[in-house]
Structure formats: structure tokens, C-alpha cells
Amino acid sequence: MEFIFGQLAGFGMAFATLVSDPWTYVYLITSVFLGITFGALPGLTATLAVTILTGFFGNKIPLDYALIALLGAYVGAIYGGSYPSILLNIPGTAASAATAMDGYPLAKQGRGAEALGLTTTASFIGTLVGTAALLIFVWVLLLISKNIASPEKALLALFGILLSGTLMSADLAIKGWIAGLIGLALAMVGMDPILSEARYTFGWSYLLSGIAVVPVLMGAFAVPQIIEGMRHVRAGRVAELNGRILPNMTAMRRYLPTIGRSGVIGTGVGALPGVGEDVAGWVSYGVGKSVSEEGDSFGKGSLEGLLCSETANNACIGGALIPLLVLGIPGSPPAAALMGAFKINNVIPGPTIDPEIILRVVAIMVLASFTMFVMGLFTARIFIKVLRIPQTVFLPLVMVLTTIGSFSVGGGLNDLYLMLGVGLVAYVMNLLCYPIAPLVIGVILGGMFDETFRRSLLLSDGDLSVFVSRPGAALLLTLIIALILGQMPGAKRAIRRLKGRTT
């Protein structure tokens, strides 16, 4: 009880500090607005919103304000994706793909305003659920993480990359692992962290300091999006919107258990390393369909289906921040961009993170969700107008934004060359169905994996049993082996047989 009161008091202080600073509102309103706009424009994603703002705000304003801008954009963009899903049947972000299943049929029935009112409320509640989980579990995990040493850190980084590769791959899991390994390999470029030996620099002095995270993020997420948007022009007709956008309180009360369940699912999926809001939305939608009495109406304009995906994808944000803040492992692709902002500010998320930062993040999340809720209800018509901007007009502007953002982070022209190179590779990988998120997570965690793996061996004089002799390490190694074996054809058949017997 004392712990909870202590947390609430700390949160109250951080919240009061934020609320009493006028600059908070400037950054918050601007970033949530930009976030919703990015989410609402099909072709732009939440990851891209956070990445581009990292280029702009990451190291140019104090970290406190940079966090407001980035978290505001993150919350806004995940919510904003629901607009085109409902009104155009084109998900604005991958996170809102499941929303389109019921949102668009509702809009076609003339209930678009009701659907938008519900998604606004569900996103607001979902964000708060995730934030509450963040406030509680981050401390529990921080206590546990104090006992984490190099072997556990190395295995955790590997587990995060493999899990992200497995769950984010739309085709074979092996492609996700390959993407993760490519990311890890990119992180090997430059001076090694223990002996300062130059690796794979090919005589280019820029590479001695390693591959910079922000250009990789920009290249991996922005350039493929721009090329794809220009290659395939997607046009949709905005569904007619009748009536006011208001929360349907009767429906909210009726589906309160669904909202609670989806919030928990979203937070849980978000807490898995490298697994994003899209997976959270689909998992929650799938669970909702199988346990709901109205499961048959899912996909035909079900309010419950809509609430399942929208609550979960916003709850995922809080969940994704838990491993980021506690272990330095991003829980989702936009969280990877946030990690980039931490890195360029020389803040190392992990067991040694300043507790003030965590409390501030929680306070920002609460304020951002309120701002999103108010904007969603009162300025929705503006975002609906945004849907009419063709991507062939705004994507060229995004390219210029990306270029100047990437240039000004620090590496200058070399960062731009890196961004373009990574972008073209990422585009080809997209075409070949290799997921990009594990690659980015690999780049971010590669340095930590290299350093902690070798330090473990150094401390044990090369004895590999260091990875099984500690309980935490043994558990992680078991999980890694289970994850790999679980993708073997024999294991998959056995799991299918087992499922067949239980159903």
C-alpha cells in the first residue's frame, strides 16, 4: 500500500510540474495534432511520426520537452490511424488495420460519427490502462532488473530480436530472424566496445563511430514508405459522416469488460520486446471474436470488434515503454524511435535510469491521452479534411522533412547517404516480405549484445556455462531455444495436433 501511495505522490508531483509549465501545452498540443495528422494520412505511420520528430526535437530542445513532443505524437498517431480505417477502409497505420474490419462497415451504415466517438473514447481509456500498467510494473521490473548481469542482458537482447522477428514476420519466422541478424550485423560496424578494434569501416572514417540510429530509423521507415506511396497511388472515397462525434456512453458501459480485457491484452503484447501495436490490435480482435457472444457479427460492423482493436493498440503504448525504460529494449517500432531520442541525449534507459524520467513519462502519457481525447471529440472534422490530401502531394514534403531532420541530428551528409542506403535496402526487404522492425531493433540492441556477451565470457574466462549457471540466464536461454524449436515443422505439427485435441 505504501508503495502505491509513494508512486501516486511521485506521479502527482511530476504531473503538477508539467501542468504548471506553459511550454508543456505548446509542445503537447502541437505534437498530438501532428501525431493525429500523421496517423490519419494513409502512407504515414506512427513510427514515422516519432522518427521524424526525433530528427527535429530529439537533441534540439531539453529532453523533458522532447519527450512531450515524441510521446504526444506517438499517442496521437496510433489514435489517428483509426480515421482512414473507418472512413476510407484504408488503415492509416498498421496498428489500425483491425479497426477497419468493423469501422468501415459501420461508416457505410451511416454510423461513422458513432464509430469515431467510440474509437476516441476507447483509445483514451486504452492509453490510460497502458499508462497505469507502466506506472506499476516498471518499478517491479526495475527491482528485478537490479539483479540482471551481463549474461542475462546479452540473452535478453537476443530474445528480444528473435521474438520481434518471429511475431512481426508476415511470412516465415526465419525471415524475421534474418532481418534481426542484419540489424545486429549493422551494429557491429565501427570501433568495438571492449578493445576499440575497427570493424567493417572500409576506410571510411565516418563509420568508426558506428552506424547512427536516427538515419537508420529514417531510412528504414520513411524512404520505403515514400517510394511505395509514389509507386502505388491508393485513392479512396471518404465515407459520409452524419451527426456529431460523441462518445456513446451506453455502449461504453455495456462493453466495459471488453475494454478492460483489450487494455490488458494491449499492454501485455506491448511489453513483449519489439512487438508493435498492430499485433496488439489483431490479438485483441482475435480474442474478442472467440470469447464474445457477438463474435459472429465481428467484421460486419460490430461495436465490440471496434473497441477490441482500438483499446488494445493504444494500451500497447504504455506496455511498449515498460521494457524500453527498464531494460533498454524497445517494446514496439515507435518505441525504438524513442530509444533513438534517448540515445542522442545520452540517456541510457535501463536499470540505472533516473526515476524522475519514468514519472515524467507517465505524467506526459496521461496529459497526452487527455489532449488526444479532447482533440478527437472537438477537432475531428479537421482530421477528416486531412484525409482528402493526396499522398502524391504530401509524401514529397515528408521526404524533405526527413532529409533536413536526419541531416541536423549530427552526422551531416554522411547520415543522409546512410539513410538513403538503408532506405533502399529496407524497401527491397519490404518487397521480399522481410519485416523491418527486427532490423531496427537489432541495430539498437547490437552494441549492448556485443558488449555484454563478450563481458560475460571475459568474466568467466571463456567458460560458456556462464549462460546457463545463473537462473535468469538459464530461463532466457530456454525461452530462446523454445522460440527457435517452436518454428520447426515438427514442433508446429505437434502444436496443431494438440490444439485439435483441446478444441
Place this chain on the structure above:
Amino acid sequence: MDNSPDTAAQDIARLRARDFWSALALIVLALFFLWKTLDIPLGGGNGAGVNSADWYTSAAIVPLGLFGALLVLALVLLAISIRSGGAAQALSAAGLGWSASEVWRFVAVALMLLAYIAGLVPRVDFILASALLITALIASFHGRPEPRPLLPLLAIAGAALAALTMHFPRAEWTRHGDDWVALALLVALTFWHQATGPRGTALRLTPVLAIGVPLLLICAMAFGFRQNVPNRGGLIFAKIEYGYYVHLRPIWRS
């Protein structure tokens, strides 16, 4: 969208054919980097000046493991592709499964981005370079029944080539010869777009967006955030910067 089982099966077959090529590329990549890793001392002797360095502290140990794992996974992917008939299809399948117009569209966009990043941004005024890119992309792809990227591509590639040939060395990047070429091509492209582009708000707004957005961004970055911006000595930005520091800033500084 056709979601029939036949279409899904065709998509999987095409994907496996592509996997065949990507697996081969990954094998070559992994072998190349394994060979490069052999340059890094693997323990013993004098590792980066540390005499006591052993195999387990070597800077090569993790990369060896990574590229070894990449090689194994690529071989597994190759085996999956061959077993699923990917190898047989790879030789007969039409490249990436795109139509000629899609390939042309991709090549045009990729070349425009390359010309912009590698040729224009370092050497030409950022506002002019970005305006040229924005105009070229909108003029090529917005609202036309069939995209017409050839002329815009020639304009942006021409400006990039002029910049590369006129002022290749870094010492000459502040000179303005290439800026004038880019400006002339931008004006010509804008006239062509206004004459041939589809009527509408986007057409009217293109010049405003093309100039206004980069102008706003570079001013915000340089004077708001006080950050480094590309090509400070560019034709337009140099004058803006002079005006800002000589005429505007003293007003509120005093």
C-alpha cells in the same frame, strides 16, 4: 481484392521464387563478411594493442557468430525455397512480379531521391534543391491518368549532374553556378507542370508548397533550433542568413 485460395497459392509461389534469389544474395553477403571478419585478430597475440587478449574477448567473436548464423539461416531459407518449387520458378518467374510501368515508376522515384541526396543537397541551395524534388515528384505522379516521370526525372538528374560536374570538390560547394542551373530547371519544370498537369487545388499549390515548405523548414532549423543545415552558402539561404543576422536580429538584440 482477390483473396481466393488460388491467388494466395500463387502469391506464396512467387514469394518462394523471390526467396530463392534473396537466400543466394544472403549467402554471398554472409560469406563476404565472414571473410572480412578474418582480418580481425581472433585472440592471442596482440589484439588491438592488448597483449592478454584471448579468443573470447576478440572483436571478431560476435561478428563470426552473427555471420555464421546468417549463413545457416540463408541456407535454410534456400532449402525451403527449393522444396517449395521456388528454384524452378525463380528462373522462369518475371523478376519481382511487377509490370513494366511499376518498374519504371520505382526506378524514377529511386533515381530522383538519389539525385537529390547525392547530387543536390550537398552542393545546391537547399530551398532550390528541395523545391525541384517536390515539383518533380508531384508533377510526375499526382492526378495523372498515367504517371509521366521522364521529364521531371531529366530535370532533377540534369541539375544533379550539373552540380556534380561544375562543383564536385567540397571546396567548391558554396559556389553558385549549379544553383542557377537548378533554378532555371525548376522554373521550366514548374511551367511544364502548370501547362500539362491536371487542374485543381494541388496544381495551384505546388509552387507554393515547393518553395514554402523547405524555406520554412530551413529557417526553423537554422534560426529556431540553431542547427546545422545543408549548404549554408546556397544562393537563397546565404541571403536569408545575411538578412537575418545583419538586419533582423539586431532589432531585438538591441
